[in-house]
Amino acid sequence: MLANKTTKRLYLIPILSKALDVMELLQAERAPMSLEAVFQRTRFSKTSVYRILQTLLHRGYVARSGDGLYRLVSLPLKLRFGFASQSSEMPFSQAVTQSLQAAAAASGVDLMILDNRYDAATALKNAEQFVQSRIDLVIEFQVEQQVAPVIADRIAAAGIPLIAIDIPHPHAIYFGVNNYRVGYDAGSLLAQYATDHWRGQVDWVLGLDIEEAGPLVQSRITGAFEGVRSILDAIPVESFVRIDGRGMHEKSYRLVLDFLKRHPRDKRILVAAATDTSALGALQAVEELKRGKQVVIVGQDCIPEAVEEMRKPGSPIIGSVSHEVNEYGPRIIEIGLGLLRGRSVPPYNYVVHRLVTSESLRA
Known part of the structure; x- marks a missing residue:
């Protein structure tokens, strides 16, 4: 008993x-x-x-x-991954960080997180800190293409595997969206809106780009322009304008505000933004000038602020492409573990994206 x-x-x-x-x-x-x-x-x-x-x-x-x-097998030492986030102030970067933290914890991986602060010099310092800390694998999320080879070289010289998010880095496994295709889907949505509401008439197609991110990320705007042309092939080439919003709210706001002031009589303007943060900056300019019925905007990332805006009846933001951020953590950790265990990993690993529109949110 x-x-x-x-x-x-x-x-x-x-x-x-x-x-x-x-x-x-x-x-x-x-x-x-x-x-x-x-x-x-x-x-x-x-x-x-x-x-x-x-x-x-x-x-x-x-x-x-x-x-x-x-x-x-012999019990392994706990693996340590280093993650350099794009910026703790960017909503999409915050979501990626949260997804990675959850996936790392579930897989028994220690995750060292540093903030690149959307700055090339900071990203390079963070890479050097990872090397000094003898991290087992680095996950790099930074926007500056010019510093990417320097970061990648430092990490490769230390014999550390590298996974790059959204921006390709030499020696690195790529993980992110198919930038051209997400842009194409955004452009197609814009063109369909013009067809349904403006009888296919368009004065301008603006692309809010991220020049420093390099050609791959810039292909979001290339794809958006092609998506528009696939439906509205009569728009003259000079009506397509790319401006560098850096993916940021304030700069996009100022650039779009200036553009709209210089074209006060144009009433049919399509805007494809490389990020939702940039799209929200464009929205601020549109609302400040009370031109909400003359401009429509589609962004990328489907951050909560953009989704909330799309739910508002008559909002100029009519859509965003979801990069399914919840997939980032589990898949990146899985790729990282595979690399360290000698498995074959494809050089490019794409996320399945999804177009979210104001109509689909109301359905």
């Missing part, structure tokens, strides 16, 4: 006990075992055995050979 009371007070976790039993079995056997063999020896449910083995495999405690056999 005393033994039973003692057992009840142990507060055991059944699934953890089963996982330890599986590990002890693999250790005792000193030879690879199949899923079926582990099931037969433990008599746990086959579903439980499979989930335990998959979890141990994901965390690096067991390895699986090509013929599906499992073996216990």
Whole structure:
């Protein structure tokens, strides 16, 4: 009777006990075992055995050979990944950081986070700090293309694998959206609006670009212009104008305000913004000049502020392309673990994007 009371007070976790039993079995056997063999020896449910083995495999405690056999490996040191965020003040960057933090915690990875502050010099200092800290893998999210080779070279010289988010870096695995395609979808939405509301008549097509990010990110605006042309092929080439909003609110606001003041009589203007932050800057200019019925805007990233704006009836922001930021953390951590474990990883890894419109939000 005393033994039973003692057992009840142990507060055991059944699934953890089963996982330890599986590990002890693999250790005792000193030879690879199949899923079926582990099931037969433990008599746990086959579903439980499979989930335990998959979890141990994901965390690096067991390895699986090509013929599906499992073996216990030496317990790994906890991996340390370094993440240089684009800017703690940018909503999309904040969302990427949160996604990575959650995925790293779930995978047992320590994540060292530094803030690039949307600044090239800071990004370079952060890269050097990662090298000095002997990080196992670096995840780089910075906007300046010109400093990308310098950062990548410092990290490669230290023998550290590198994953670059949205901006390609030499020696790095790329993770992010297909920039041309997300731009094309945004442009197509703008053109369809002009077709439905302005009988296909357009005075200007503005592209709020990010010149410092380089050609790949700039292809968002290239794609947007092609998306417009795919539906409205009669718009003259001189009506397409690219201006460098840097993806930032204040600069985009000032540039669009100046443009609208210089064209007070034009009443059909399409705006494709490289980011939602830039789109919100354009919106401020449009509202300040009371030209909300003459301008429509589509952004990128689908940040909460843009979604809230799209819900307002008659808002000039009619859409945004969601980059599905919740996928970033799990997929990047998975890629990083694969690299460190010697798996083959594609050089370009694209997120599946989704067009969100004011109409779809009301549906």
